[in-house]
Amino acid sequence: MNVKTLTSAIALTLAAGATQAETGLIVGIQLEPPHLDPTSAAAGAIDQVLYSNVFEGLTRFGPDGSVNPGLAESWEISEDGLTYTFKLHEGVTFHDGTTMDADDVVFSLDRARAEDSANAQKALFAEIKTVEAVDPSTVRVTLSSANGSFLFNMAWGDAVIVATESIEDIKTMPIGTGAFKFSNWVQGDQIELVRNENYWGTPASLESATFKFISDPTAAFAAMMAEDVDVFYSYPAPENLPQFEADPRFEVLVGSSEGETILSTNNLMEPFTDIRVRKALAHAIDRQAIIDGAMFGLGTPIGTHFAPHNPDYVDLTANSQYDPELAKSLLAEAGYPDGFTTTLKLPPPSYARRGGEIIASQLRAVGIQTEISNLEWAQWLEQVFRGKDFGLTIVSHTEPFDIGIYARPDYYFQYDNPDFQKLIADLTAETDPAKRSELIAMAQTIISNDYVNVYLFQLAVPTVVKAGVQGIWPDAPTQAIDLTVVSWSK
Amino acid sequence: MARYFLIRLVSLVISLIVASVVIFSLIEIIPGDPAAFMLGINAQEDTVAALRAELGLDVSPVTRYFEWIGGMMTGDFGTSYTYRTPVTEMIGERLWISLPLALIALALSTLIAFPVGILAASRRGSMTDTVIMGFTQLGVAIPNFWFAMLMVLVFAINLRWFSAGGFPGWDEGFLAGLKALTLPAVSLALPQASILARVMRSALVDTLDEDFMRTARAKGLNRRQAIWRHALRNAMIPVLTIIGLQFSFLLAGAIIIENVFFLPGLGRLIFQAISQRDLIVVESVVMLLVFAVIVVNFAVDIAYALVDPRLRRQA
Numbered sequence: 001m002n003v004k005t006l007t008s009a010i011a012l013t014l015a016a017g018a019t020q021a022e023t024g025l026i027v028g029i030q031l032e033p034p035h036l037d038p039t040s041a042a043a044g045a046i047d048q049v050l051y052s053n054v055f056e057g058l059t060r061f062g063p064d065g066s067v068n069p070g071l072a073e074s075w076e077i078s079e080d081g082l083t084y085t086f087k088l089h090e091g092v093t094f095h096d097g098t099t100m101d102a103d104d105v106v107f108s109l110d111r112a113r114a115e116d117s118a119n120a121q122k123a124l125f126a127e128i129k130t131v132e133a134v135d136p137s138t139v140r141v142t143l144s145s146a147n148g149s150f151l152f153n154m155a156w157g158d159a160v161i162v163a164t165e166s167i168e169d170i171k172t173m174p175i176g177t178g179a180f181k182f183s184n185w186v187q188g189d190q191i192e193l194v195r196n197e198n199y200w201g202t203p204a205s206l207e208s209a210t211f212k213f214i215s216d217p218t219a220a221f222a223a224m225m226a227e228d229v230d231v232f233y234s235y236p237a238p239e240n241l242p243q244f245e246a247d248p249r250f251e252v253l254v255g256s257s258e259g260e261t262i263l264s265t266n267n268l269m270e271p272f273t274d275i276r277v278r279k280a281l282a283h284a285i286d287r288q289a290i291i292d293g294a295m296f297g298l299g300t301p302i303g304t305h306f307a308p309h310n311p312d313y314v315d316l317t318a319n320s321q322y323d324p325e326l327a328k329s330l331l332a333e334a335g336y337p338d339g340f341t342t343t344l345k346l347p348p349p350s351y352a353r354r355g356g357e358i359i360a361s362q363l364r365a366v367g368i369q370t371e372i373s374n375l376e377w378a379q380w381l382e383q384v385f386r387g388k389d390f391g392l393t394i395v396s397h398t399e400p401f402d403i404g405i406y407a408r409p410d411y412y413f414q415y416d417n418p419d420f421q422k423l424i425a426d427l428t429a430e431t432d433p434a435k436r437s438e439l440i441a442m443a444q445t446i447i448s449n450d451y452v453n454v455y456l457f458q459l460a461v462p463t464v465v466k467a468g469v470q471g472i473w474p475d476a477p478t479q480a481i482d483l484t485v486v487s488w489s490k
Numbered sequence: 491m492a493r494y495f496l497i498r499l500v501s502l503v504i505s506l507i508v509a510s511v512v513i514f515s516l517i518e519i520i521p522g523d524p525a526a527f528m529l530g531i532n533a534q535e536d537t538v539a540a541l542r543a544e545l546g547l548d549v550s551p552v553t554r555y556f557e558w559i560g561g562m563m564t565g566d567f568g569t570s571y572t573y574r575t576p577v578t579e580m581i582g583e584r585l586w587i588s589l590p591l592a593l594i595a596l597a598l599s600t601l602i603a604f605p606v607g608i609l610a611a612s613r614r615g616s617m618t619d620t621v622i623m624g625f626t627q628l629g630v631a632i633p634n635f636w637f638a639m640l641m642v643l644v645f646a647i648n649l650r651w652f653s654a655g656g657f658p659g660w661d662e663g664f665l666a667g668l669k670a671l672t673l674p675a676v677s678l679a680l681p682q683a684s685i686l687a688r689v690m691r692s693a694l695v696d697t698l699d700e701d702f703m704r705t706a707r708a709k710g711l712n713r714r715q716a717i718w719r720h721a722l723r724n725a726m727i728p729v730l731t732i733i734g735l736q737f738s739f740l741l742a743g744a745i746i747i748e749n750v751f752f753l754p755g756l757g758r759l760i761f762q763a764i765s766q767r768d769l770i771v772v773e774s775v776v777m778l779l780v781f782a783v784i785v786v787n788f789a790v791d792i793a794y795a796l797v798d799p800r801l802r803r804q805a
Contacts, residue, residue: 034528034572034766042530116540120529171574186659187573187583188754212656216749218639222654223752226646348765378522378767385531399532 022488024208025469027481028220028229030236032188032213035171038157039112042120044398044479047157048233049191049211051480054095055160055176058086058105058139059151065258065310065400065477067155071100071177072139081146081431088137092200094163095181102133108161109141121158121399146429148436152401157478179204179484189213193483205487224250224464231472232464233481236350238296244464251465254298255474256309259396259459261299261351263359266390267452268414271340278451280330281392282320284366285359291457294354298460304448305403308458309475312440316448320455327366339367342391346372347380351459352394359394385412396459400478403440404428406447415452494801498791502784509780514555517769517776523547524571524767545571558773567774572766577774580759587657588748588755591671591678592740598679599686599736606683607690612717614695622687629684638677638750645673655751674751678744682736689732693725700724726797734790738783 033045038055052060060070069075072086092100111117113125127143127150134140143150153159166175174182179201180193193209212229214220217237223229224244235241235252244250263281271277287301300308303316331339346356353374360370370392375383384390390412397405407424409416420443427439448455461476471486525541526533542548561568567577610622646654652673660667697703698721706716745757752758756775763771795801 032762035574041528042533043528115536116544118529118537118541118544120533120537122534122537123532186657186754187575187580188758189657189659189752212752214655214752216752219655219750219752222639222642222646223656226642226650226654228646228653228656376522376765378524378527378765381526381531382521382523386526397531402532 022468023206024210025206025231025483025486025488026210026212026229027483028212028214028223028232029481030213030215030220030234033191036174036182036185036191037170038160039108039162040118040120040171047479048481049193050174050176050178050182051157051160051478052178052482052484053180053193053209054174054178054182055157055162056178057154057156057160059155061155061400061478061480063473063475063477063482065475067151070155071105071161075151077431081148081429082143084141084143084150085134086139086141088139089200090137092177093198094166094177095175095196096163096166098163098165100161100163100177101136102139103136104161104163105139106131106133107164107167109159111162111167112159119158121156124153124156124159146431148428148431149401155478157480180209183208202484204484206483209483211481227466230466230469233461233472234476235462235464238298238462241296241298241462241464249467251467251469253463253465253472253474255461255463255476256300256307257398257459257461257476258307258400258402258478259398260302260305260307260402261355261394261396261456261459262305263454263456264390264393264395264413265453266388266392266413267416268388269342269391271334271336272342272391274334275451276330276334277336278454279320280327280334280366281363281368282451282454283323283330284327284368285320285362285454285456286322287317287456288322289362290355290358293358294351295457295460298462299457300460301457302455304444304455305397305406305453306440306444307400310401312437314441314444316444319448320451324362324366331367336367339369341369341371344370344372345380345384345390345393346374347377347384347393347395348374349396351396355394355456388412388414394456398459398479403443403447406443406452413453415447415450417446417450420446420450494795495792498788502788505784506781509784510559510777511555513773513776513780514551514558517773518551520767522767524769527767528572558770562774562777568770570763570768570771572763572768572771577771580771581756581775581778584754584756584759586660587671587753588741588744588757590667591675591744591753591755592737594668594671594675595678595682595740595744596733596737598675599682600733602679602683603686603690607687608694608717608722610687610691611694611698612713614698619691623691626684626687629680630688632681634677634681635746635750637680638674638747641673641677642750655753657753670753674744674747674753677750678740678747682740686729686732686736690725690729693728694721697721697724723797727794730790730793730797734786738779738786741782742779 029045029048031045033049034041034043036050038046038050056070058070058072059067062068071088071092073089074087076085088102094100109128109131112119113128127145127147128141129144130142132140162170163175179196179199181196183192183194185191190210190212195204195207214223220232220236221240224232241252245252265272265278291297291299301317302308303319306313344356344360346352356372360372363370384393404424405411406415407421423439423443427436430436430439463472465472468489470489473482525538525545529538529541558568565578570577570580606622610619613619642654645652652669657670658666703716703721706720744755745761748755748758760772760775
């Protein structure tokens with residue numbers, strides 16, 4: 001009798017635990033944010049936790065990467081594309097109760113573009129000439145030159161609206177306007193958000209959301225299997241995915257990211273100054289073999305620096321078909337019949353480390369020897385990115401719509417093509433969508449034909465979710481985990 | 491005794507000064523700029539320069555060394571570059587996990603090792619001895635991270651008795667905290683217990699052959715009394731040495747176990763800080779660990795003198 005009572009008591013407790021869990025969500029991510037200010041660091045983890053959930057911008061990204069109204073309910077653009085007049089939502093308050101109005105927008109944008117700003121994406125604000133509050137719910141932004149990407153730029157996590165009153169402590173106590181409020185940060189372990197009951201828009205379905213930081217792939221597997229976490233975003237051990245797919249307790253979402261993974265080539269270093277050598281590299285590499293071997297089949301081959309899920313994408317993979325014989329003859333033509341030796345510097349992510357080994361062996365097959373060195377990120381930034389001391393490197397460029405980096409001759413791969421720079425300048429100034437698409441297609445084609453880098457594949461984002469969790473974005477148009485539309489199915 | 495104590499104390503201070511210089515210069519030499527790391531690949535040069543100035547990285551290393559040392563004397567370890575919180579606070583929080591974890595693991599290891607080692611030594615050559623030595627051999631050989639994963643598999647994934655990792659914080663209650671540290675402490679303790687048991691056994695076996703043991707038995711003590719009163723105390727020196735080394739190892743070396751169980755301890759803090767080039771945190775945590783190791787060694791030296799009166803007189 002006693003045993004029976006005890007068992008039913010335990011069963012009840014367990015059941016209570018289960019129902020309680022379904023109003024909150026625990027999300028596992030690999031990296032912990034260094035601090036909680038999305039406007040002063042590049043760390044993707046800050047946006048993952050806070051973007052859209054706690055902080056909002058004038059515009060915001062939708063699940064497909066489209067730019068939608070955010071704190072601005074509408075806007076007008078002048079004929080010449082230089083003046084943007086934003087109409088703000090009325091009655092929006094920050095989590096500390098202060099009102100969000102035009103002055104906060106002026107403050108946020110001025111702060112981001114100030115002389116001493118620590119904004120990691122300061123270039124987003126480069127064209128802004130003035131920001132004025134017309135009235136409490138209207139903001140006028142004047143640009144020095146037209147920028148067709150301005151609304152897109154304002155959707156970035158680095159352009160969210162912050163309050164004058166709470167900026168002092170933003171790094172540890174972020175106060176935004178979003179559907180979730182920051183609640184607690186157990187450093188090294190987790191960050192908790194709770195639902196904002198006074199949210200101006202559609203309130204979140206979840207009462208609370210907890211982000212847990214689990215960096216080790218094996219620990220991530222254990223935490224998911226033990227159901228300690230409900231969602232693991234960007235799951236780090238793709239080799240376990242089939243096991244989750246086979247388990248009815250879980251679901252696996254494989255989405256596309258903005259990460260163009262490329263074999264970056266130092267265009268100013270011999271012998272890569274010769275386009276025939278760069279073309280030989282492109283033909284020496286079997287993209288599918290890398291995707292299968294290094295990424296467990298996750299990833300889409302690309303032929304240019306552009307995301308395949310974008311409507312403006314042009315499929316140029318045919319430009320760099322796997323053809324080792326052609327690669328050898330191109331090398332011979334360029335004066336390297338016996339190949340040459342170069343460096344291959346690899347940052348820590350597995351796409352680079354595992355992919356690097358495969359690429360090295362594929363290059364060896366056409367006569368190119370590589371000296372592989374494994375670098376930490378800080379070393380990579382110093383040697384490769386800033387020092388430009390490398391022959392080849394593998395890196396995933398995760399910023400959305402970043403083809404413009406090819407117009408910067410001092411960028412680490414050092415591609416200097418005045419025609420391309422002119423094209424990007426035209427594109428920036430163009431506001432007509434049809435003409436923009438045309439220019440974007442031309443840009444993709446130029447860099448593909450010039451074989452600036454070897455375009456390998458678009459990085460996939462695998463996310464493991466517990467059955468019953470709905471509304472997680474499968475794709476990653478920006479580094480965000482938007483939980484405002486996530487719910488548990490009844 | 492006072493002289494012995496004084497000599498040890500002077501050597502402690504010298505070790506600390508040398509360590510601080512070595513740590514600071516080594517960390518200054520490693521390539522990588524914290525400001526550039528934090529701002530990522532799209533940052534503009536002027537932004538990086540602004541952040542360097544904000545972090546105080548634009549002054550000379552010598553000035554920074556003395557600021558660091560001066561701050562530490564008053565308990566101020568500076569402010570983390572990445573987290574922008576006082577390092578003292580960060581270390582304090584992490585220490586509340588690492589220290590209990592190390593202590594629990596050490597206690598477990600000692601509680602297992604002593605009886606097992608004593609039993610094996612007193613039944614030397616018997617079946618019990620062979621079986622115990624076989625198991626400790628296995629315990630030494632098994633890597634603790636592998637054992638940890640095995641425990642997660644059994645107790646977290648299959649039985650669901652524990653969560654697979656993480657630490658709820660002591661605010662959630664003493665028991666919740668203890669529960670979260672149980673599996674990590676056991677995984678840490680097992681190999682340590684095996685080593686300690688083997689040391690205990692061989693030290694005890696050595697003393698059992700000593701003349702004074704025969705004398706003890708001759709004056710009428712039974713075997714057990716002789717072991718407890720005479721052999722054990724004489725076997726303690728090597729055992730204390732190992733315990734001291736193990737405590738230092740457990741405090742600093744739990745990093746792999748902290749990763750397996752995603753515990754926010756000191757090991758993981760230092761690991762994260764190195765990859766983020768949060769130099770001030772790395773310097774301070776390493777210095778603290780060196781301090782802990784040196785102090786533990788000092789304490790062990792003092793303990794030697796307590797258990798062995800000959801050492802007191804020699805010094």
